[in-house]
Amino acid sequence: MDQNLSQYKIFYEVARTGNISRAARELYISQPAISKAISKLEDSLGLSLFSRSSRGVQLTPEGQVLFEHAAEAFDALNRGEQELKRIQEFDIGHLRIGVSNTLCKYVLLPYLKTFIDQYPHMKITIESQSTAQTITRLEQRKLDLGLIAEPSSRKDLSFIPVMEIQDTFVTTPTYLENLYLREGRDTNVFETGNIMLLDQSNITRTHVDEYMAEHSISPHQILEVTAMDLLIEFAKIGLGIACVIRELVQKELDSGAFIELPLQAPIHRRTIGFAYHTGNQAMALKTFLEFLY
Known part of the structure; x- marks a missing residue:
């Protein structure tokens, strides 16, 4: 997309309202700025998007095609904003955990029970696999958290001890x-x-x-x-x-x-704990780490 997103937003509002002055009020910008943005977009695309009359503006056939796609795009953005709002309001997130069958049953489950009691809307995915696989996927940032024995080399992983085992x-x-x-x-x-x-x-x-x-x-x-x-x-x-x-x-x-x-x-003896990539800023991970502390 070669054009500034704001030009498409202006185009979308003008097309939706069918009136430049009304779009200007809703976007809190001047009518001349609206007209200038539409003209720049038309010049860059090499075609007319609106036909103008005393009653306002109407979409050309080409403008109608662009409007349909713009409507889908802005609708998707709006849904994304609503999803983020829902996540913030209900502590919804997606936490991806890697763990062996043994540690899952004997160590992770008690933590998860308490965590889910506090954050019932959190989506949790558990990958049951070897510690080596969990470490690899943590380093690749395909997992948020791993319950593992403390590795000899951590690279970019942080480690929070939970218990010692013999x-x-x-x-x-x-x-x-x-x-x-x-x-x-x-x-x-x-x-x-x-x-x-x-x-x-x-x-x-x-x-x-x-x-x-x-x-x-x-x-x-x-x-x-x-x-x-x-x-x-x-x-x-x-x-x-x-x-x-x-x-x-x-x-x-x-x-x-x-x-x-x-x-x-x-x-x-070995130390068991939760490992995560130091560069992972996922909200679900931050929520779990705050829960641990």
Whole structure:
């Protein structure tokens, strides 16, 4: 569009009212300014938009074509303004969150429940995916917020800590007792037991693999799954020894349903929190950050 938008606005009002003086009153500008703007627009387009008479102005066929498009454009702008007003009045916005299934269930949901109670009109989209995918989409600004383990390199991301977590190995007393009966009590359970881990695309698995390499732990039999919930459920039925987040099975540990394997040194604790791109100025994100604080 080569013309100034104000010229189209003037054209639209003159065409809508059919009268230059009336359009001048509604736009709060002089009649000569109206006439000059219309003439400039006609000159630039190389055709007449109005036919003038003592009774006012009428659209030419070409002017009618332009008016129909201008009406659609200004109607769209008006709807946009009304939508923004509605967003401001009702705290409506669109918050896009990336999170793993595990963190969504155990950490995010309690936050969302309270947030939605305060902002019931907020639209929320949740992408269930790996932490690596969430970080990539945050950096690309395709997500507003991510609930992730604190990354070693943040680049343009800000991080708000929420909690610390501890990875650990658990199993049922029955599984461990059967393993000792079969292999002897001096057995290395990591070599003779069924060790259940998240798959290698998961950042948690990377963290655990680094720990095992550091402490020369080499499982001989590994069962890989894609979700922490499955690890917990498989451990509950006595399928093996699962590496899980202690905070997620604390109830089972307290009740004795699970026992924790003793380790030479604990696995390094990790920090879970909300991450967002520092350049993201979305109102929905600002609202959620204010809610957090």
